[in-house]
Amino acid sequence: MSFQIRTEPADQHFDAAPGETILAAALRQGVGLPYGCRNGTCGSCAAQLIAGQVDYPSGTTSGLEGKPPGTCLTCQAVPTADLVLGVTQIRGVAQIEVRTLPCRVVRKEHLSHDVVRLYLKLPEQQRLQFFAGQYLDFILRDGRKRAFSIANAPHDDAAIELHVRHVPQGQFTDYVFNDLQEKTILRIQGPLGTFFLREDTDRPIILMGGGTGFAPLKAMIEHAFHIGIERPMQLYWGVRARRDLYLPDLPLAWARAHPHFTYTPVLSEPDPDWQGRTGFVHEAVAADHADLSGFDCYLSGPPPMVEAGRRAFEARGLPRDHLFSDAFEYAPETRAAAGG
Incomplete structure (x- = not known):
């Protein structure tokens, strides 16, 4: 039995399978809901729960801190009834395919005492379509993911530019900072996130x-x-x-x-x-x-x-x-x- 979800004010309708989070259901059906970390901590996916009920099987709800009553985290919330959500939809992001691709480290630069810049090259004839400000995940061999913002603009996409800060006791950033070699093959998934430049406004x-x-x-x-x-x-x-x-x-x-x-x-x-x-x-x-x-x-x-x-x-x-x-x-x- 699936649950029906309706958004306001856009009046967009989609369904969620049993045990499926609101965000996963929306992305599966091309509905652009805002999100960021996807692990319940950043709060970027917060939406107003106008009607219906949700559950949090993962128990991760720290992103709700400071949010108004009646807010839900769509990246963690699983519907237990039909829902009506108050949320601003982002249509453009939903139209970009999230892809998993291999990439090669073609350049590594130490920019400062604790920041490295990486340039990643995708396979020939491949480009990653993204909005300026989005991020990607590295997929590690054990399935864990590490997220980095894309530092280059979409038009300058011959390589993907990342800025990596050396996080103390961070296993992955230790590896990137000290041991990662040029020509290494890695696997990425992206683009991700709804942090991007809004172009349809005249505001400074x-x-x-x-x-x-x-x-x-x-x-x-x-x-x-x-x-x-x-x-x-x-x-x-x-x-x-x-x-x-x-x-x-x-x-x-x-x-x-x-x-x-x-x-x-x-x-x-x-x-x-x-x-x-x-x-x-x-x-x-x-x-x-x-x-x-x-x-x-x-x-x-x-x-x-x-x-x-x-x-x-x-x-x-x-x-x-x-x-x-x-x-x-x-x-x-x-x-x-x-x-x-």
Whole structure:
């Protein structure tokens, strides 16, 4: 016996098989629901449960913390009755096929003391179609997955660019940082996630990244330049010290080439000779913008940074529908390396 699911306000209908999560059923039938980590921690898949009942067989519901009553996590929730969900659908992502492919490491660069850049080449005649800001999974030999944000724009897809931060005691990132060799064959699955640049709006853009949360924002910015978006774009990049700005010249070059783009690095543990902004990156954004009601804001990085930014920006009038986020989980290694 399957359960019928209807979404509002789009009035989209689909069904879920017994034991199937809402998100799995939606993706199986080409219904574009928002999601991120797919393990119940990030909260990106949260939807309003207007009618019906769900169960959480996995028991993983930490992504519900801070959400309004009546919210469900579609990536973990299994229907036990017919449902009506209040959720904003993302039609474009659903139209892109999620594929599992082999890839070859064609280039490995140490960008800083704890960040490596990888370039992955797919088999001949193959390309990975994706939206700027999405991520992919590495599929390990034992079936585990490790997620990394795609750092290149869709038009520049001869190779897939990833920024990998060395996570302390992270088995996979230890391997990537120390032992992974060029020409190694790996297996990936993607594209994944609903963190991508919204193009059908005239609102100015604020992009806030923490650490290697810069990776998906880089893809968005380069895509925006490529398609000719000339809305004001402001990038705030928060790190501890100057050495953590692992591509320091790139945003400066963007700012020189594009008058509508500005860049603000923010150091929380600044070097003695640092003359720029200091403190937490979300505080710098808030200090510069007393009213965010007219902006689109993109947040990418560690969950505490994303959550602090969400609270601060909503307090300054940012509507929830115009705040887009991708929170990286560093431990356990699940969404552990999505860009970081």
